[in-house]
Amino acid sequence: MAVTALAVTASPASAAPGDTVNMCASALTPDGWVDVQWWNSGGCGSGFTPNMKQIKDLRGYPVGTQVNACASTWPPAGWTITSTYYSSGCRYSAVPSFNPNTWTLKRTS
Helix, strand or coil, X not given: CXXXXXXXXXXXXXXXXXXXXXXXXXXXXXXXXXXXXXXXXXXXXXXCCCCEEEEEECCCCCCCCXXXXXXXXXXXXXXXXEEEECCHHHCCCCCCCCCCCEEEEEECC
C-alpha cells in the first residue's frame, strides 16, 4: 500500500491568527503579517543574502497578546514594540551583525 504525504500551508488570504507561511524574500509581507524567521533556500535563488522567510498572521489576536517578530517589517497597526534584541533566526542581511534585529510586539488596540 502506498502512502502519500500532502503538505498544506495556509495562504495569506485564508489564514487564521498565528498561521505561518514560508515565502521567498522577493515577495512582500502582506498587511497584518510579520516576518518571524529568515534563511537561505536554493528554491528562491542563490547568493549569500537570506532569500526565504517565514511570515506569521497577527490579524485577529486579542489585545494584550505578545509575539516576537523580525525587525525586517514594520509592526501592523494596533501593535507596539515593547523590546528589541538580537536573534540569529532574524538575520535578513548578508552582512552579519549582532545589533538588535528582533522585536517583542504587544497588541494594544
